[in-house]
Amino acid sequence: MRLAETVTFGGSGLDRAAGLRKDPDALAQALERGLVLPIWRGKPLVAGDRLGWLPAGHPVLASGGPPVFLGLDDAGPRFAADISAWSPEAGAEAVEAGFFDPSVQQHPALGDEQGFVELRGVMTQLSPREAELVATGKALLQWHRSHGFCAACGAASEMAQGGWQRGCGACGAQHFPRTDPVVIMLVTHGNSVLLGRSPGWPEGMYSLLAGFVEPGETMEAAVRREVFEETGVRCGPVGYLASQPWPFPASLMIGARAEALGDAITIDPEEIEAARWVTREELVSAFAGRHPEIKPARNGAIAHFILRNWLADRLD
Known part of the structure; x- marks a missing residue:
């Protein structure tokens, strides 16, 4: 099918720069000059029809875990971070259950034009590149949230290689993202x-x-x-x-x-x-x-x- 890669989340040609994943120093340097997408309980930060990218030192990211490396965009390195530990203030719009969650959560450190939204509601508005980036980040972070313990021995595992692996310090087993x-x-x-x-x-x-x-x-x-x-x-x-x-x-x-x-x-x-x-x-x-x-x-x-x-x- 000649139009296959025009499907949503497909075909942007992102450079995933897998070689950087094994180099902690290079990743740290990339993070300094790159941007991070915060994702809260599966919902990415969005501003209008674009993702809400933030510099690594932004206060919103303070409650997040270590960022995962997504790849190299034309404008620089891109990362994603899980900030699910953040709790919206009292009175903030609550998450709704069901097939689609229309609620929007806004962080006090951000402007009113930015909020955490259900990806299904904005996925067709994003550029192919941003769609691939958010799909990658959301899937990776969800895997880390649900695979915090070694499947071989049950000990706690740790993120490695820029988020593309988890390692068990107890038995040495290595685990990789699941699709x-x-x-x-x-x-x-x-x-x-x-x-x-x-x-x-x-x-x-x-x-x-x-x-x-x-x-x-x-x-x-x-x-x-x-x-x-x-x-x-x-x-x-x-x-x-x-x-x-x-x-x-x-x-x-x-x-x-x-x-x-x-x-x-x-x-x-x-x-x-x-x-x-x-x-x-x-x-x-x-x-x-x-x-x-x-x-x-x-x-x-x-x-x-x-x-x-x-x-x-x-x-x-």
């Missing part, structure tokens, strides 16, 4: 595409079927298995379309297309809430906001990207 592969499928039958919805999604929202790749499984086998498990539909040929880093918390969405061998649907209610075949004409209506029952996947997600390009016949 979970997920297949997401454009399953077609004639003029229709198979869409489904999960419990807890906004009313009327439908998307492509998706699921995690299992150990010992190819991408093609995962596509066929997941579609059959969720809907009872069997698929024939499977082909690759595009991929998307998805930092919620740290997945790689592998977009594929598959041809259904039949159209009978039998859903597994433990997997999904509903599934249906949707014609091109119906999907056009849904994207235009005119369909009475269907709302498309959120703009910025690879499902939205694939479906829009399918409608435009741009999947080559």
